[in-house]
Amino acid sequence: MNAFLAQLLNGLDKGGAYALIALGLTLVFGTLGVVNFAHGALFMLGCFCAVTFRYLITLETVTIDPENLSPWGTPVEVRTPLVQNWFGDFGAVLVDYSVPISILLAVPAMLVIGIAMERGIIKHFYKRSHAEQILVTFGLAIVLQEIVKSFFGANPIPQPIPSDLRSAADIGVWLGMDPHTLTYPWWRIVYLAFSAVVIGGVFAFLQFTTFGMVVRAGMADRETVGVLGIDIDRRFTIVFGLAAVVAGVAGVMYTPLLAPNYQLGMDFLVLSFVVVVVGGMGSLGGAVAAGFLLGILQSFASMTEVKSLVPGIDQVVIYLVAVVILLVRPRGLMGRRGIMEN
Amino acid sequence: MTKFRMTRRGILKGAGAGLVTLGAPYVFTKGAWAEEFCNDPSKGRVVFGFNVPQTGSYTEEGLDQLKGYQLAVKHINGEGDGGILNTLKPVALKGNGLLGRKVEYVTGDTQTNTDVARDGARRMIERDGAIMVSGCVTSAEAIAQQSLCQEMGVIYMSGLTHSNDTTGKDKRRYGFRHFFNAYQSGVAIAPILAQEYGTERRAYHLTADYTWGWTQEESIKAATEALGWETVATVRTPLGLGDYSQYLTPVLNSGADVLILNHYGHDMVNSLPQATQFGLRDRQANGKNFEIIVPMFSELMAVGAGDAVKGIIGTSNWHWALEDEGTKAFTKSYGEEYGAPPSQSSHTGYVQAILYADAVERAGTFYPPEVIKALEGFEFDGAGNGPTLYRDSDHQCFKEVLVVRGNENPSSKFDVLNVIGKTPRDKVTYDPSIFGGELGPYEPNQC
């Protein structure tokens, strides 16, 4: 029972991450009709917003002491962090909470990056073939990750969890079990809540605002909306920016779980495509459902009991589920007819 | 369905055109077969080929290895301060190049992919005329390149490769390994584990699901069970998974009090901090503190695991803070050149290039069988690992193995690990027949 609950939590946690990453991708599919192979790169850029923020607030004054040599023969550097000098204890808190606070940097930064990408390149590709969209966005993804590599190097850069959230919560006690039978890291609980809030926010935005209404109308019938005299292109630009922001903040909050390196985006690219397609192209609800479904099934497939029945199942479960769902349901869980089917 | 009917005329035309042009270029290639052995430098330049990952996950380790190679070429050519040429005993190199000729080098990017690594090695051999190829950061790259080099008759000095197979099941006459292996890790770490954690422990293994992971799991399991430890479970995890939560939660209530992570590189960088986040190290189990062990540290990557590395025990091939003369000499010349201490990856590359050059100097020829014989059974000291033997029966180096622990108070990002023990060479020496394999012939192929 404990093992089951723990795997369910793992699954929800993974699912939240998958859904959050897939959300922006399916939004761009559904509205702009663009196959965005740079979406993983946007997630990676989000991660590096956190890295950059932490780098900035831990900037130090460096004085070099030429007398004192390090064991490998170069002068020793004496470092003093600036933030602590300026703000004292508040500075220390700022450094401690650098990951969640860096969302403040990530939102505007990713919005700008997203809009620049759409205006600069993507908008010229709305009427081009999907093949060309793939080539240009893939090229863009490589360029983005190489730029990150030249600034930050290729090694993963760990981001710490704020010290208050570093331990594991004793969830078992909340459910009336003995202490220490079911513990779960606080940060993962925070991430689950965070993904729920962001997903809810995006849904509310599209459902309850005029802007969202126009965008949904544009998804359904772009031409008619254009004929009505609404500048749908400008709104789609903002949608792309929004997708970039969602991918970015998903990345920011994920950094303590997975130390970011420049290739992280490629690792998530295939996964997010699978999630989106299993959910059904252009369906937001489908992407969320598929994210949680795949996350939970992946967790349960990793249990030793399951693995002993079907060897290697944990290696392939995501793809197996994708195959089964696509063969049973032609357009994924909630896909609409005609989107990206030819 | 449609049927093709190929007209007789069409085929004749096509075939004729093909045959005519096919014949022509053979004229240009004939000369290539006249050599006595592949890329004989007596007719051209002396070229070393350094093939390391420069893109992908293991870029930093690859580039650091490359720095080691570049330094080695400098020292062989008599530039710089000479590094371990001053401490290596015996040494035949005089710092005037190789057999009096200047050494040049070419580089390549393996992308940590065996196919690309072999492509790179073939370019070095076929186009650039390399007499020796070196470099890798995974065992798959090492095994792929050394089997290719055996085919081509060019000596391959492997870089960072830890699997038993490199000098075991898949050993080759033309392949040499200075780095230690999983078996030696297991033997070396066991006494320290007994001393630190006692002999009554229950271990839970998480193992990367591929060849290296399995050999390491097997070696560590055998070594710890010999101590009296019990193995609760061995669970395989997919390579490059990223999020290990679904494998970590079952550890919590498994009754184990030690978690052994048979993960390398990125797998370790992710699994170790995540295990810490699950509160494993704050737990008590069976009345003891729960411990995590990473038997093989990927040194540069350990930085990526952040604070989670502190206090974790593992093994290492070499460390820049060692006190012997060879280490000091290499660390000093590397530090002056690049402004940072070297990693074990650059050390093994540096030493391999020097050892090859020294063997050529001793053999007095580039002819591979003679160089191989000069390396086989070579006993040397002063290269940073104490007295070392290049064993003739499997081309594995035998030397001390270091046991290291994550530094609790690192003074810089280069100070991640502390050496806490050295297991002597005779303890980590084993019978070569336990892994099987066959070295193959000395006689070089024509490349």
Place this chain on the structure above:
Amino acid sequence: MVSLSRTDLSKLAIFAAIVLTMPIWLAPFGAAYPGLMQKFAIYAIFAIGFNILFGLTGYLSFGHAAFLGVGSYTTVWSFKLLTMDILPAMALAVVVTGIFALVIGYFCLRRTGIYFSILTLAFAQMCYSLAYSVLTPITNGETGLLLAKNDPRVLDALFGASASTDGLPHPTLLGGSISGYTGFYICAVLLIVSFYISQLIFRSPFGLALRGIKSNQTRMSYTGFNTKPYTLAAFVISGMFAGLAGALLSVTDPLAGAERMKWTESGNVVLMTILGGVGTLYGPVVGAWLIKYFENIFSAINTNILHSFLSFLPDGLEQVVVAVLSKFVGEGWHLTLGLLFVLIVVFLPGGLVEGSQRLARWLTGRLKGSGAQPHPHPAE
């Protein structure tokens, strides 16, 4: 009833000449060595095969690397179990890959568009993951399947052609060695044959039917045309080409690794085809050569080479130029590749081949000085 037109035959002749003279015209580019030229020929076959599916039917497979892998594994197993001769190995590889493609295609072709792409991706990734881990007894996992001296090699043993040397046996063609340039010419001849077959398919009624499916599958089926056998045939043919390419990889270098089946390899062939030009005859070949050239040559340029290359510049300037250029070669070659993708697709729509044709038309139009632009630039 297909026979090639005169223009097609001359295209074939030109192509054959280009391929067979590679050792000459590649020399100035530093790529005229057997290892790379073999790869040029092999990946061109792979891309030509991929183009038969993607270029003609519009079905974008993201799992073609699986066929490459199956072809390679079959070949090495044939070397291990049957004989070191390459003909049975290649034949077996093509047949096995064909059957494999038939099974996978049967399932995947039930869906179209991106759903088809993800199905192929999922199948290929399953093959890759399993080959890397649980199928290790068959694939030798991470290390890759290698030859061993004590392999049975039943046919060789039967004919008494046991390896006389004490090393590992080498692949042979009817008893002759195929290392070095011979290996390249074998690949080159097969590339020319593949190109010829692809020409035949493009010109045949079968090819026309496939194009019809690409432009409007619904209309095709409304006219009472059963499209499934056609797409399946294209899928299987395309898979067999990939199997042949995989076989050649193992023939020229007897090793088969799981990495060949990874999605990045599938992605590579997609990029090669799009880069060169989808649906054109030459396009995939050009794309394959360009990407392989970057991977092998650009990645090998280090600062030393740059310094010696630019030594004619004044010292200070040379340092600056080398510092800038080194960001784009050696460890930075990916950046150049990424920029190249973006630039080509932005400025040469339709890929290199179509783009250059368009450029040529535009230039000749300008030269003629005709005021009216006969071929307007396509709307973006």
